[in-house]
Amino acid sequence: METTTSSTKTKWGIDLAHSEISFKVKHLMISNVKGIFTDYGANIYFAGEDFMTPEIDFFMNPASINTGDDKRDAHLKSVDFFDVENHKQITFSSKSCEKTGNDGHFTLHGNLMMRGITQHITLDVEFGGIMKDPWGNQKAGFTLNGKINRKDWGLSWNAALEAGGVLVSDEVRISCEVELVKQS
Secondary structure, eight states, X not given: OXXXXXXXXEEEEEOGGGOEEEEEEEXXXXXXXXXXXXXXXXXXXXXTTEEEEXXXXXXXXXXXXXXXOHHHHHHHHSTTTTOTTTOOOEEEEEEEEEEOOSSSEEEEEEEEEETTEEEEXXXXXXXXXXXXXXXXXEEEEEEEXXXXXXXXXXXXXXXXXXXXXXXXXXXXXXXXXXXEEEOO
């Protein structure tokens, strides 16, 4: 635990074995393609156990993308999309949090940085609760969802379809299942 002059901060980490960072986009405008990132982490602090006071610095390696297709993954890693040779991290830093109801739902505001471009985003968050695991570790569960326009970060590659529309939608849906573990 870290102590500051204003309050006690509690550090939490992501339980990688019980978390998933994923996204999906429309393909051919008729179906969704889903992908995950496998290399990520975060520095997370709350004032005590008040989850409405998050200090989150999240980072992930875009080269860890996995859509289940090696050729598509190679294209997503190229300069057409994530340009992983020149941009080694995607980051999110929280700015504020607000309750959206009495049922554990809230909105998280922050800055998402990809390809050297930072944009403000909002994520809908559902707090799943706190529980001790069989080994005495305190865990907290969260589901996060949001939508971004990939072009806002320079991910603008696309192909027009003969019948109209485009190969890949501009809208990307972010979906994260995150289990945190309280650090000692």
